[in-house]
Amino acid sequence: MTSPRRGRPRTTGIDDALRAAVHELLAESGYQKSTVDMIAARAGVGKAAVYRRWRSKAELVFAAVVHDESLPPPPETGSLRGDVAGVLAVIQSSLDGPAAASALPGLLADVRADAELAERFGAQFVGRQRDYLVRMLDRAVARGELAARPDPAAVHAILLGTVFAWLHMLREPAPAGFADRLAGPLTAALRELA
Missing domain, CATH: 1.10.357.10 (Tetracycline Repressor, domain 2)
Structure with a gap:
């Protein structure tokens, strides 16, 4: 199977920040109201960092x-x-x-x-x-x-x-x-x- 990820290799610190941001926003806003923009902002990364990892x-x-x-x-x-x-x-x-x-x-x-x-x-x-x-x-x-x-x-x-x-x-x-x-x-x- 090929990986759907593109771009540079993952950085553990960014992955951890994204994971924490997802958990926080799910608790605060729920899945439907949480957006990739919100997750990226909460994690302190650009939206491009998210899309390099996930589509x-x-x-x-x-x-x-x-x-x-x-x-x-x-x-x-x-x-x-x-x-x-x-x-x-x-x-x-x-x-x-x-x-x-x-x-x-x-x-x-x-x-x-x-x-x-x-x-x-x-x-x-x-x-x-x-x-x-x-x-x-x-x-x-x-x-x-x-x-x-x-x-x-x-x-x-x-x-x-x-x-x-x-x-x-x-x-x-x-x-x-x-x-x-x-x-x-x-x-x-x-x-x-x-």
């Missing part, structure tokens, strides 16, 4: 709030159930909190309304999330815990969808041990898909 407000906000383009390797616990619990905890930490609650409804509406943005978003974020899950699934196949790799899109929908629905559709706070409690039934679902 849209949606991509910038997702990277600042949920995860940027790089993902660390998925947790490796030695068992599929443990790995699923670890991945669920990562998803939960990415989607939980006031910044995500403020950003995601408008951000997803923007992505859905713009085919070009949706394509970039899919390559930048969704594709990387699925690659992340493939690594976890391939380890389980190698350990003999799965007969074959299940469809990564279905696994993505099951794991991400469960956490997203709980936090953002049902709007329930995640109970203690949320990821671990869901890991057993969701691992069974992945085995059914294999």
